[in-house]
Amino acid sequence: MSVISVAALRASLAEHFPQGSQYGELETVGDGTATMRLTVSEQHLRPGGTVSGPVMMGLADVALFAALQTRIGAEPMAVTSNLNINFLSKPKADTDLVCHARMLKVGRRLGVGEASLHCGDDPDPVAHVTATYVIPSRRSG
Numbered sequence: 001m002s003v004i005s006v007a008a009l010r011a012s013l014a015e016h017f018p019q020g021s022q023y024g025e026l027e028t029v030g031d032g033t034a035t036m037r038l039t040v041s042e043q044h045l046r047p048g049g050t051v052s053g054p055v056m057m058g059l060a061d062v063a064l065f066a067a068l069q070t071r072i073g074a075e076p077m078a079v080t081s082n083l084n085i086n087f088l089s090k091p092k093a094d095t096d097l098v099c100h101a102r103m104l105k106v107g108r109r110l111g112v113g114e115a116s117l118h119c120g121d122d123p124d125p126v127a128h129v130t131a132t133y134v135i136p137s138r139r140s141g
């Protein structure tokens with residue numbers, strides 16, 4: 001069961017990370033999972049008519065951050081310490097980019113997750129991402 005609802009997570013992202021909305025919209029969350037969708041527009045493209053790498057990385061990072069929040073609650077100070085992306089094929093410029101993120105392990109100080117990016121409903125991913133997040137210590141008092 002999810003620690004935080006999609007509505008609460010959307011509100012938290014809007015308050016603490018409003019620039020994240022440029023990378024898409026949070027569609028669903030679950031226990032350690034999140035799905036985001038980016039409606040691709042001209043601003044997301046690079047020469048050659050494909051979605052730029054930084055946009056794909058941003059989408060994956062926000063989706064993985066959201067997936068982490070479902071395990072630890074709304075914690076805006078959790079930060080990315082490592083992100084690795086493998087570009088597998090050229091994404092289509094005229095199709096939404098969908099990111100499915102899931103946490104592989106969440107400990108007291110670190111969370112590790114992976115994400116796959118897809119063009120719409122195509123089952124073949126266009127990119128695979130792994131990332132690690134540092135979770136701030138929770139001090140009482």
